[in-house]
Amino acid sequence: FYREMHIPPIDKFDEFNEGKMQSFFESQQAIKSLCTYLQELITNMENMTEIQLRDSFLKLLQVSLWGNKCDLSISAGQDNSQKSSPIDSLPDLQRCILVDDSNMVWSMLVAAQGSRSSGIKNARVDIVLDNAGFELVTDLVLASFLVSAGLAKQIRFHGKSIPWFVSDVTKQDFEWTIMQTVASNHKWMSASGVQWKHFMKEGTWSYHDHSFWTLPHEFCDMAVDAADLYSTLQGSDLIIFKGDLNYRKLTGDRKWEHTVRFDQALRGFQPAPLCSLRTLKADVQVGLQLGQAEKLSSQDPDWMTNGKYAVVQFCSPHREQ
Template sequence: MEEVLPQPLSAKDKSSFAYLTIKDRLPVILSRVADTVYRKKADIKDSHGEDATEELKFIAGCISKLRNEVQTNKAIISLNDNALDTGVWNASIMAVTEKEGEEPKWFKTPWLYVECYMYRRIQEAVWQCKVLHELDPFEDQKKKAFTDSEEAIEVLLHYLKDLTEKTSTATEEDKEEYLREFLQIALWGNRCDLSISASQENSQTESILDQLHHLEPNILINDTDQVLRCLQSSSKNNNIDIILDNAGFELITDLCLAEILLTCGWANCIRMHGKAMPWFVSDVTSKDFQWTLSSLSTSSRPAMSYFGKLWSQRLENCSWKLTCEDFWTTPYDFAEMKTHASSLYQSFRDTKVMIFKGDLNYRKLLGDLDWNPTTPFEITLRGFHPAPLCALRACKADLIAGLAPGQKETVENQDKKWMVNGNWSVISFCGKSNQ
C-alpha cells in the first residue's frame, strides 16, 4: 500500500511565521527589494552609467509587478530568462498544474514552492539585465548584518582562538565538550535571519557565549550524543559537509564549528555548500563567503583578522572547500535530490556526517509537510539518507518532527509562538544511510 503523506503547508493553512503572517511577509520583502534598488540609483549611475539606471528601473518594475501578483493571488507564471535552471522551473510549474488540476496560485500552492519561486523571479529580473546581471539586491542588508555584529563576532573568535590553541594537549573529553558547545553556538546563530524578519535589521549585538546556558533548556531535541558517536566511529570517511544557511553572524558561527571539527581531528576536510544565487534575503552565496573572509582578514580587531587569514588559507590548501550547486535553489525538496541531482547525492557518500543549517534546509528535509510533531525524524526524511545527517535549526516555521508525546503541549503552554519566534530549537540526527 502506498504511504499517505501529510499535506504540504500553504499560506491558507498556517497563520504566521516569525514576525508577519505569511500572506503579508512576501509583499513586505518585495517592497524592501524595490526600495533598495531605488536607493542604489545614484551609486549605480556613477559606477555603471545611464544604461544601468534604465536597468534599475526595469528591475523595480518587475518587482512591483511581482508584488501585485502576490497580493492579488494571481497564477504562477513561467520564467522568461535563459538561465540554466529556467527549464527546470517551468517544467515544475507544469507538473504542479497537472497535479492540482489548475494553475498554481500564491495562497493555495504549497508554501515552500511559492516562496522559492518568488526569489527565483527576483533573480529573473536581474538576469535579464546586461549591465547589472550580477546585482545582489540583498547585498547591503547582508553586509550590514555582519558589520553590526562585529563586537559579538570578535568576542566569539577570541574565545575560539583560546580553545584552538589548547587542542594539541586537549583530552578526548575536552574535545567532546568543545564540539557540544560549538554545535549549540552554530544552532543559536541561526536566529539571525533576514528573510524571517521580512529583511528588517537582524544582527547579533550580545555575546552568544553568555546566552548558551540560558538557551540550552529551549533545545527541544538534542541528539548531540548521537552526532558524537557518529564522529567517533571507525568510518573510512574523513569529510564533513555543512549545508549553510545565512550570511552575517550565523556564517561566522558555522565557520567556528568547521574550525573545531577540523582542529579536533573529527575530519580532514570540511566541505561547505552555499547558494548559487541571492536567496531568501540572507542566504550565503560564494560572493558573501569571500567578502566575509576578506572583511575578517582586513579587520583591526585581532581575533577577526587572525581567523580571516587562517580561513583563507584553509580554502587555499583545500582543508575547507566551498561549492554552490544549482540544486539548492531549485523547486525540489531534499527527498527529490537523488532523482534531480544524482551527482550531488552521490557526492555525499564519502562524508562522515552532513550538517544542515537553518529553517529553510529543515523545511526541505521534511518536505514542508504538516507532520504530526511526534513523527520520528527519520520517517519525515522520506528516504533521503545519502549519509548520516544532523539538522541544526531554530524553529521559525509551523512544522516540526521527533518530539516526545506531550512535549508540544508543554512548550505551547510556555510560549504560544514557540514554532515561529526562533526561541526554541532542535539538534536532530539520523544515522541511517543508503550507502
C-alpha cells in the same frame, strides 16, 4: 556612449547585499568574542582531554545552532545582529532546545575519524549553509574547530548559486566574509580569517553551489532530480543542514504529527549521516516526545514560528532508529 557602458549581468546583482553586510558589521563584538574563544581553544588543543574537546565541540555546535536566529527574512529588516557573547548566552538558551542529538553527532564524528592518534580516515564534513552575516561566521568557526581538532580533514560548504532568499549565502558572501575577517584590526578575528583563507587555498575547505538548492524540490527527490549532487553527498561522513528552510525541505514541509520520527519524515533521504541545526520559524516539527508539543502550545502559542526554540536532530542510515 551606451554601447561602451559596462552593465553587469542582472543575475550577479544581489539586492540583499546591503542587509547582509550590515548584519555582519553590527555583530562585530560577538564575532570578536567568538574568534577569541576559537583561537584560545586551538592554542590549548594539544593539552585537552577528549572530554574537554567534546565539551568545546558541543558549545560551538550550539553557537552555530543559535546563529540561525540572525535571519533577515524573519526580522523584516529590523536589527537582527548578535550583540552579546555567543558563548556566554548558551546556558540560558539550553532549555529552548527541544530535541538535542548533539552527543550522537559527536560520537559519529569520533567513529568516522578513527582514533585521534592514528588519523586513519580522512573524515569529510559537508555544511549546507543558510544565512550570511553572523550565522555564517558561527559556521566557519565550527568548521575551523573540526579541522583543528582533527575531527575532519575536509569541509565542503554548500551555498546558493544565485542571490535567493534574503540573507542566504552565495559565493560572493562566503569570500567577502573571510576577506573582512582577515582585514580586521582585532588580533584573534584577523588570525581566524588568515587561518580560513589558508584552509581555502590548500583545499581543506571548499565552497560549492548547485542549482538544486534554489529549486522547489524536496530533498527526498534529490537522488532523481540531482543525482550528481546526491552522489557527492554520499561521500560525506556528516552533512550538517543549517536553518529552517533546509529543515522544511528535509521533511517535505508536510503537516506531520509532532511525534513522527525524524528519519521517517526524511522519506528515504539518507545519503550519509546528517544533522539538522534549526531554530523554529515555520509550522513543521517532528521528533518530539509525546505531549511535548501540547505543553509548548499551552505555554507559548507561537512556539513553532517565533524563532525562540531550536532542535539538533541527527539521523544515520547505519543507525537503528
